Amino acid sequence: MTYAKLAAAGLALLGIVCFTVQNSSRTTDLSLDLYVGAWRLVDPAPIPMLMWGSFALGALAAWLYNFRKSITLSRRVRQLEQEMALAGRTASTTHAASSSSPATTADKPRKDTKDADGWA
Numbered sequence: 001m002t003y004a005k006l007a008a009a010g011l012a013l014l015g016i017v018c019f020t021v022q023n024s025s026r027t028t029d030l031s032l033d034l035y036v037g038a039w040r041l042v043d044p045a046p047i048p049m050l051m052w053g054s055f056a057l058g059a060l061a062a063w064l065y066n067f068r069k070s071i072t073l074s075r076r077v078r079q080l081e082q083e084m085a086l087a088g089r090t091a092s093t094t095h096a097a098s099s100s101s102p103a104t105t106a107d108k109p110r111k112d113t114k115d116a117d118g119w120a
Contacts, residue, residue: 020048 027044 019051023047 026047029044031040
């Protein structure tokens with residue numbers, strides 16, 4: 001499986017290099033007209049530079065979004081852990097107490113109590 005991933009990454013890199021080399025001499029004029037003001041680059045910009053610049057900006061935006069989300073989630077986990085500590089419980093004792101409670105006849109039919117690893 002790792003060789004397949006490595007081969008796929010190598011093919012993607014080869015495609016990137018081929019695109020960059022093939023289009024390195026191509027340029028385009030860039031302008032922005034907002035009807036209030038208009039701007040234009042003095043020199044034409046190479047197409048590969050525009051492609052990689054836009055890819056980098058998109059990757060940066062996605063990374064910043066995920067970074068913010070991970071910070072929010074880690075704060076929520078910390079808050080929940082503090083609430084459990086104030087209640088006098090820990091995650092391991094709560095899990096053990098909930099999984100070891102016997103089922104009564106009024107409960108649903110008892111399922112296998114082993115988890116995915118085969119441990120009870």
